[in-house]
Amino acid sequence: xxxxxxxxxxxxxxxxxxxxxxxxxxxxxxxxxxxxxxxxxxxxxxxxxxxxxxxxxxxxxxxxxxxxxxxxxxxxxxxxxxxxxxxxxxxxxxxxxxxxxxxxxxxxxxxxxxxxxxxxxxxxxx
Numbered sequence: 309x310x311x312x313x314x315x316x317x318x319x320x321x322x323x324x325x326x327x328x329x330x331x332x333x334x335x336x337x338x339x340x341x342x343x344x345x346x347x348x349x350x351x352x353x354x355x356x357x358x359x360x361x362x363x364x365x366x367x368x369x370x371x372x373x374x375x376x377x378x379x380x381x382x383x384x385x386x387x388x389x390x391x392x393x394x395x396x397x398x399x400x401x402x403x404x405x406x407x408x409x410x411x412x413x414x415x416x417x418x419x420x421x422x423x424x425x426x427x428x429x430x431x432x433x434x
Contacts (some may be wrong), residue, residue: 312433313371313410314403315419316350323354323362323369333434337418344373345415347406351375352370381403382408397426 314337322334337344351370358366378391385408386401388432403424410417411429418433419425425432 309342311345311374311415312337313345313347313376313406313413313415313417314350315421316353317419318418319346319350319354319369320357321420323365329419338372341400344378345413346370346373346374347376347409349402349405353402365396376409376413378405378409382412385412393426397423399426411421 318330318334325331334344335403342410354366354369382405386404389404389407390399390401405427407417407427407430408432409415410425411427416431416433417425422432
């Protein structure tokens, strides 16, 4: 699958529409043959922080993506990541699940917060 897993921080910036360089990269990704994938964790994080007036824009944003499933294999990998990196790196559940999805689906992760993802088996986009 030619796809990229897009982290919450990138989605927030796309929704805000202020960073023209990032918006250009987003546009390039969406118009390419690659799939812009998101985790249900990111969807929940954006909806959690959304104001009522932002709901329509979020719906439009998520129409351009594919939401991956979190299954038992991803949950198990996230648990492994938490056991390994929680104490040493402060890894939290949301980032563990997003990182596990990237690892299990073998997708590069597009994030500006690489320090949130200390897992050595992750590939990054950009």
